[in-house]
Amino acid sequence: MKKMENQGSLKRCRVKDNFWTPIQELISDTVIPYQEKILNDKVPGAEKSHAIENFRIAAGESQGEFYGTVFQDSDVAKWLEAVAYSLERKPDEKLEARADAVIDLIEKAQQPDGYLNTYFTIKEPEHRWQNLQECHELYCAGHMMEAAVAYYQATGKDKLLKVMCRMADHIDARFGEGKQEGIPGHEEIELALLRLYRATGEKRYLDLSAYFINQRGKNPHFFEEESAKRGWTHFGMDPKDTEYNQSYAPVRDQREAVGHSVRAMYLYTAMADLAAETGDKSLYTACRVLFESATHRRMYVTGGIGSSAHGEAFTQDYDLPNDTAYAETCAAIGLVFFARKMLSLEVKGEYADVMERCLYNGILSGMQKDGSRFFYVNPLEVIPGLSGKWPEYKHALPARPKWYACACCPPNLARLVESLGEYAWGENDTTIYSHLYLGGSYTSADGTVVKSQSSYPWKGKVSYEVKPGTSFTTLAIHIPGWCKEFTITVNEDEIALPVKDGYCYLTRDWKDGDKVTLSFSVKPRRVYADPRVREDAGKVCLMRGPLVYCLEAVDNGKNLCRLLLPRSVSIVTAHEKDEDIGSYVSLRFTGLKEKSFKQLYQDQPPETEPVPVKAIPYFLWGNRKQGEMRVWINEG
Ligand code: ZN
Numbered sequence: 001m002k003k004m005e006n007q008g009s010l011k012r013c014r015v016k017d018n019f020w021t022p023i024q025e026l027i028s029d030t031v032i033p034y035q036e037k038i039l040n041d042k043v044p045g046a047e048k049s050h051a052i053e054n055f056r057i058a059a060g061e062s063q064g065e066f067y068g069t070v071f072q073d074s075d076v077a078k079w080l081e082a083v084a085y086s087l088e089r090k091p092d093e094k095l096e097a098r099a100d101a102v103i104d105l106i107e108k109a110q111q112p113d114g115y116l117n118t119y120f121t122i123k124e125p126e127h128r129w130q131n132l133q134e135c136h137e138l139y140c141a142g143h144m145m146e147a148a149v150a151y152y153q154a155t156g157k158d159k160l161l162k163v164m165c166r167m168a169d170h171i172d173a174r175f176g177e178g179k180q181e182g183i184p185g186h187e188e189i190e191l192a193l194l195r196l197y198r199a200t201g202e203k204r205y206l207d208l209s210a211y212f213i214n215q216r217g218k219n220p221h222f223f224e225e226e227s228a229k230r231g232w233t234h235f236g237m238d239p240k241d242t243e244y245n246q247s248y249a250p251v252r253d254q255r256e257a258v259g260h261s262v263r264a265m266y267l268y269t270a271m272a273d274l275a276a277e278t279g280d281k282s283l284y285t286a287c288r289v290l291f292e293s294a295t296h297r298r299m300y301v302t303g304g305i306g307s308s309a310h311g312e313a314f315t316q317d318y319d320l321p322n323d324t325a326y327a328e329t330c331a332a333i334g335l336v337f338f339a340r341k342m343l344s345l346e347v348k349g350e351y352a353d354v355m356e357r358c359l360y361n362g363i364l365s366g367m368q369k370d371g372s373r374f375f376y377v378n379p380l381e382v383i384p385g386l387s388g389k390w391p392e393y394k395h396a397l398p399a400r401p402k403w404y405a406c407a408c409c410p411p412n413l414a415r416l417v418e419s420l421g422e423y424a425w426g427e428n429d430t431t432i433y434s435h436l437y438l439g440g441s442y443t444s445a446d447g448t449v450v451k452s453q454s455s456y457p458w459k460g461k462v463s464y465e466v467k468p469g470t471s472f473t474t475l476a477i478h479i480p481g482w483c484k485e486f487t488i489t490v491n492e493d494e495i496a497l498p499v500k501d502g503y504c505y506l507t508r509d510w511k512d513g514d515k516v517t518l519s520f521s522v523k524p525r526r527v528y529a530d531p532r533v534r535e536d537a538g539k540v541c542l543m544r545g546p547l548v549y550c551l552e553a554v555d556n557g558k559n560l561c562r563l564l565l566p567r568s569v570s571i572v573t574a575h576e577k578d579e580d581i582g583s584y585v586s587l588r589f590t591g592l593k594e595k596s597f598k599q600l601y602q603d604q605p606p607e608t609e610p611v612p613v614k615a616i617p618y619f620l621w622g623n624r625k626q627g628e629m630r631v632w633i634n635e636g
Helices: 020-039 051-058 073-089 093-109 118-122 137-155 159-174 189-200 203-215 222-230 261-278 281-296 329-345 349-366 409-418 420-424
Strands: 013-015 425-427 431-434 440-443 449-454 461-467 474-478 486-490 493-495 503-507 514-520 525-527 539-544 547-552 563-565 572-578 582-594 608-617 633-635
Touching: 013 020, 013 420, 020 073, 020 093, 020 409, 051 073, 051 093, 051 118, 073 093, 073 137, 073 409, 093 137, 093 159, 137 159, 137 189, 159 189, 159 203, 189 203, 189 261, 203 261, 261 281, 261 329, 281 329, 281 349, 329 349, 329 409, 329 420, 349 409, 349 420, 349 547, 409 420, 420 425, 420 440, 431 449, 461 474, 474 514, 486 503, 539 582, 563 608
Parallel strands: 431 474, 563 633
Antiparallel strands: 013 440, 425 431, 440 449, 449 461, 461 514, 474 503, 486 493, 486 514, 525 539, 539 547, 539 633, 547 608, 563 582, 572 582, 582 608
16 A cells, blocks of 8 residues: 655644644743753652653763663653754754753763663663563663654754664664564554654664564563563563553454553554555554544543553543543553554544544643643543542542653653644645644645644634645645534635545645635534443533533532533633633533432432533643533533
């Protein structure tokens, strides 16, 4: 099968968007410097990181012990990757100099044989490469490879790229056909090696990625054998639990999205990318099946995935508890990576729809409005007294903490938002694709420039101004799955265009300055879950455009479960301005509030009284007075 579309290169994108640019600015101006302080342990009261100090010790520039998780290095890698995208968007000499200094340190921490990992260098050098199941050496290498490629592409500086090529060569010399058998316990290096291959042209990196993907599950007892051979454990994880890390069967035989949801997404992303790179039909088919499993039956309305804190994992079809949801920010980010790679294989609106769902809801909810606090877990219901406290709710915190001992999500969110242009745009020889509505511009390989203006998600108006290049014929615009009616005008003329697989294809003899305008309504709508989702039975979710809405106690009082949204009641919008969360559009309706009983049970149904109800976008929850929250509202 042939790759249909190439992911937009960040160099070709400019973002100037009413919604996303302020968030990107927040990441550049606040989150990246804040994370830098965290990595250097300069934020009082935040969880200790020690990540930079680990590199200093490994580089021989400082004395001391390793501190942190076995994957602590990856926090530095993801921060560097976010820095690279930020520099690409907004040059900053001082930030670049500080990143260069971190890269110098990383180079010094690299061992003579190319090995790079501060945990094993400082703490257990004799245990290198013995515990792929638990110890994240390949995972950390993967993240640093991604940072290296991004930094090279943003700045032209190849020091980190060379460091990571040496590490990739070191890994390639050890693992593969006819060498030591091995697969990562936490996938990531597979997709990173594909990026490294594209940045360097070194085919061995493509082959090594293919080896790790194809080898996975071929020997489902690999981690057991590895465990028996080394006779020690790091976390005490069960090497027999092969669903957890998707090694229970060869990847082409896997039929359901299972196990740790972030691991799953990183693997599937790499599979889709490899299929696009090599034209491997069987790999594409497996990706398609896994995408359907993950998104048709196991995804929250917010784009969150991973229903259980136990193993941070998928459970079974239609099991989507709201209050004990895991829905890790990283998992929704991983789902965006996966969907984006699927788009390159086949341009279908459902992939762009999934990206949109995740981005505007379950990912953005991971960050406090001011960029200083982050969620790891993104529940769809919060109950004071239980959430964050009671054992089965312990993970579902009611407020964003400053940082985490396991700090995967904040830098992951930073790097995704800073590189958003790559997700919004794509191209092939003749066509430019607008997958997400993002104001700014895209310049394609043939010199076509498409300038876009967007008032999404608050309003349904997007326009494109085209300056055609040498081979451009078609502008393909994604129409979101939820949007049933829209108008398109070219210059002043309204035209009728069919939607093909979620896209409108405008092919014409383009003239400089041709303007395409897309208009649609973003009126509030009621969304229902498949009745097989137990937790959402009898409930309704309010959405407007791509945004999921929720109720908070600060607006609606306690016991949100007592509020009913009558089927016939109309929902109106209101423009709000709030000190803590800025300007946004709320949804308001007259609901019914059930009166409490005098005793726990009674023969009569509760009486109700009309009350005003206000819903806010889910991504903004938890930014005001702490309290109850729920997405799914009882309908009655
Ligand atoms: Zn995470």
